[in-house]
Amino acid sequence: MPWLAELALHLSRALHLVILAVAPTWLSPEPLPAGALALSGALSAGALAAALGLSAWFAARLETRLARNGAALLWIAITAAIVATIYYRGPRAPLAQGVVFVAVPLWAALATLAAAATERWLGSSFKHRRMGAAIAVIGLGVVQLRGAAPLLGSREQMWWAALRRDGAHLRAIDELARPLRERGKLDELDGVAARCLRMHPAAAPAAPATCACLALRAEARMHARNAAGALRDAESARERCPEQTSTRAVLAEALAVAGRPERAEAEARAALEEGGDPSRLRYALAIALERAGRLAEARAEADRAIDAGAGRKAQLLAGALAILAGDLDGAKARLTPLAEKDPSDAEVLYNLALIADKRGDYNGARQGYLAALKADPRSADARYNLALLTFRAGIVEESRHHVRKFLDAFPDDPRGSQLAQTTGTPLGTTGGGALPPRSDARQAPHEPAASSGPR
Known part of the structure; x- marks a missing residue:
């Protein structure tokens, strides 16, 4: 200046x-x-x-x-x-x-x-x-x-007061959301977005506050694995404020998690050419490439996002992509600093447990999955993998305990019936006795968590 x-x-x-x-x-x-x-x-x-x-x-x-x-x-x-x-x-x-x-x-x-x-x-x-x-x-x-x-x-x-007084204060919205992102408390982003939208209920259709609040709610819904709701909010924010590259980054990510990787890639690349925030856009691009099955390119973009200043989500994605590529040492190197920063980060704990699982470290994997479940009892993948891990180790009763927990907590998850059949766990009082194990009882554990919404 x-x-x-x-x-x-x-x-x-x-x-x-x-x-x-x-x-x-x-x-x-x-x-x-x-x-x-x-x-x-x-x-x-x-x-x-x-x-x-x-x-x-x-x-x-x-x-x-x-x-x-x-x-x-x-x-x-x-x-x-x-x-x-x-x-x-x-x-x-x-x-x-x-x-x-x-x-x-x-x-x-x-x-x-x-x-x-x-x-x-x-x-x-x-x-x-x-x-x-x-x-x-x-x-x-x-x-x-x-x-x-x-x-x-x-x-x-002070930031809430700034936002209340001026709905165009995008810095205030970012400052209110950043601590939650840094501490991994993404569940609370929805509350910030809702309060922001309530502050300006009569905002004009193209009001920056409305756009930023919608983009924030889209981010919260992605974390909650509500891909359809996230995409609706992201598209609405993009339509109202096309000049805001931050809304384009959220839209690119929402498109990727909603199963539209081609459009997500196009949106992210166009925003990068216009000078948008490379940390967020390259992260969104990495997700789009990962969903398109272009894992090597996705891993390179995740690394670029981290180099550009992206935080936890990009590091978590880079670790997940390294696991998928079989680079377990590289994955652990990415994830360990996150675990040291926040020992209760459920997704990081899950991925570290998965690394131990893939290495045949039963105790490390079991303790890791249990720690992930303690941090987040809603971690269906951790419960699923824990049931398989204990079954493969021959600890059948513990395995069936985790299967029942899985069925109770996630009744709509299609993996439940297959998991019950694999481990010979009764499906309920009307389901008859224990089913015999199937030949695919040694199926692979579930994929790593990448903090990028539903697949």
Whole structure:
């Protein structure tokens, strides 16, 4: 950014922060970049210069120590605002975190100037008014800051406030969703998306907030293995905001998990050519290629996504693709850091157990599948593989226990009846006795988890 534009941005944000220090709920905790940055910067520079000039004029006019102290405190407050705008930006945003550092000298300046004005114009007969004016101003400041304490004490609440005030605040949506993605709590994304959509129920059809919220809900539905719902949301977001490459990345991923890899590939490649986020788009492209059966290409794209900054999902996909390619050492190298970062990540635990299973490590595989089930009792693949693992090891009763658990938890899974027949487990009280094992009792365990929705 040219230095003049950088200066204009800092001045605009400094004025924004000064206003927040006066009334923390009047403006967004993190302002959006101004469209006319030069004009905004010029107006902000004028407003700040006017405040400084008036304070200097006031101090010169009164010629009292109190007035000079008030003017000096105001200069300190505005200097603090400019410094805070330099610090609270980019990854350190939102800007409202700097309110306290500006509010203390600013309200002290206002109280001191009010006392100086009272001393000058109310005369000696009102000698107690000077203290009263200062106390009144400080009290107002305390009320303002105390009322905003819940907001100013939480970065999450600041981002919600920014989104509530401005539905086009895509950064706020991303900041609210990112911690959930990083901690693997993707189930909670749907709640964020729902709250976001409730904030702007009357948004115009092409409102950016609506598009971003729909894209977020599509991501949540993919995690919930609702491919049809995810695709509907992703297509709606893409139709409403075709210029947003982030919605195109979600659409490409939704198309892939919905069984349309060709269209998914085309969407991802087109968005990459237009300069979209390579970490998300290359991840979506890797899923599309994997669903198309082009595993070597998919693995290369997953590696490119990771190199571009993609996080857990891309690393999990790269590990799954390595397992499918028979590169168990490579898969473990990809997955182990994820397990160290989050020891309760069910999908990572499942894939590590699968690696042990493929290596013939019975104890490692069994403990891994059990750990995956403890982390996520809904892991049908872990329960399925655990039933097969114990059956192959000749521990038939434990195997049938897991088969019954599988049938109870996933009654609609078509693998259940085959698993029962393979292990000789009764299908229920009306199903007769135990079925004899079939010749395919040593069938392979289920495929690795890739965090990319239903297949």
